[in-house]
Amino acid sequence: MPEDELIAAIVQGMPQGDALVPTGDDAAVLPLTAPRVVVSTDVLVEGRHFRRDWSSGADVGWRSITQNAADILAMGAVPVSFVGSIVLPGDVPAHWAIAVGQGMAEACTWIASATGVPCGVVGGDVSSGNQVSVSVTALGDLAGEAVLRSGARPGDVVVHAGTLGHSAAGLALLSAGLSPDGDGAAERCIGTYRRPTPPVEVLDATQRLHALMDVSDGLLRDAGRMAKRSGVAIDFDDLAGLVDTEVYVVGQMLGVDPVPWVAGGGEDHGLLGTCAPGEVPEGFRVIGRVLEGEPSVTVLGQAPSGVTGWDHFSG
Structure with missing residues (x-):
């Protein structure tokens, strides 16, 4: 499947959150709805983090979103937008990559229903390579102060x-x-x-x-x-x-x-x-x-x- 068609199939029906300019342009444009923006990135590599005979493409897509959302939550912020990249060897069928996008969409819908805040995948990329990997960057709105891992106090x-x-x-x-x-x-x-x-x-x-x-x-x-x-x-x-x-x-x-x-x-x-x-x-x-x-x-x-x-x- 040609790259443009594959990307279109992956993002079809994808939640866009509050993006002013969502997927389809050179970059997404997002509104600033909180005083601070929290950013985190994580990657899933086949053979290291998942196996395709154990997890479907949709499972991997879900996991790529929720593991990043956890990092945003851990700062006291609400996840609002994600950007994802998928690397595929030539022997991986297009329907597997499309399923990854479906899993991402399902995870965003789940997060939005739990937080009450719109959440979506607003951009990304696909490329060929020697090993399957899915990388996601998450952005979150932080209304209050960041809660850091450095704040533990004796007596807590x-x-x-x-x-x-x-x-x-x-x-x-x-x-x-x-x-x-x-x-x-x-x-x-x-x-x-x-x-x-x-x-x-x-x-x-x-x-x-x-x-x-x-x-x-x-x-x-x-x-x-x-x-x-x-x-x-x-x-x-x-x-x-x-x-x-x-x-x-x-x-x-x-x-x-x-x-x-x-x-x-x-x-x-x-x-x-x-x-x-x-x-x-x-x-x-x-x-x-x-x-x-x-x-x-x-x-x-x-x-x-x-x-x-x-x-x-x-x-």
């Missing part, structure tokens, strides 16, 4: 919104070659791996937090980043208490301990934050404490062992 409680370990459990099922076979827990975990849903519903509460970040690389690893940027120590409660029913059931199915999925599985794209003990916002649960001391992460006062998170450049 550590809070989390969203799921933990679901995506890792889903990946474990797929890696083992198992299908859900009608099991609700397995279906939900595989669904989270394919189509993560960050907790958009807590957006209004984020301004009450002292620190905030997206959990994309694992709870313990990302907490370590927060501790380092804030100059504090973070101590978690018993991680076994964070294993919910779905993750526990999948652990039983595979005969493995599910706690490492909670500790090191990050692609649920939940939100990790800190706040004053008496000011925990609705939608967040307390999972630890912020202490004075050298930047570190402990669990019940002890250094964690085993899998602690995802590193793109390890191994």
Whole structure:
């Protein structure tokens, strides 16, 4: 399919948000509806972040949008616009790329319905290459102050919104070659791996937090980043208490301990934050404490062992 026809097919029916000049020109023109604009970029690479035999094109498109939306939410901003690029080898059928666009559109519609703010893909590009990749840049409107990962204070409680370990459990099922076979827990975990849903519903509460970040690389690893940027120590409660029913059931199915999925599985794209003990916002649960001391992460006062998170450049 010629490039112009492929682009037209990908963007057909795509939500445009509030764009003044949407897709189809050299660049999009967007209204400034908030005092500040938040920008974030992420990329999905086949073989590293997804497999086409595990995820449809629509799944990859959804994930490319929501993982970027999580970064915008983690700053206390509302996602409003996305720009995407797709690289395709010659043997990838055009319908797969078109499905990516459909998944992007579905994710934008979902985000807009949750926030009440128009949201869309306002531009992008396609190119040929040796490996499939999908790159997205997200823009968000920030009405208040940015909530940074550097704001944790001694005496704060550590809070989390969203799921933990679901995506890792889903990946474990797929890696083992198992299908859900009608099991609700397995279906939900595989669904989270394919189509993560960050907790958009807590957006209004984020301004009450002292620190905030997206959990994309694992709870313990990302907490370590927060501790380092804030100059504090973070101590978690018993991680076994964070294993919910779905993750526990999948652990039983595979005969493995599910706690490492909670500790090191990050692609649920939940939100990790800190706040004053008496000011925990609705939608967040307390999972630890912020202490004075050298930047570190402990669990019940002890250094964690085993899998602690995802590193793109390890191994």
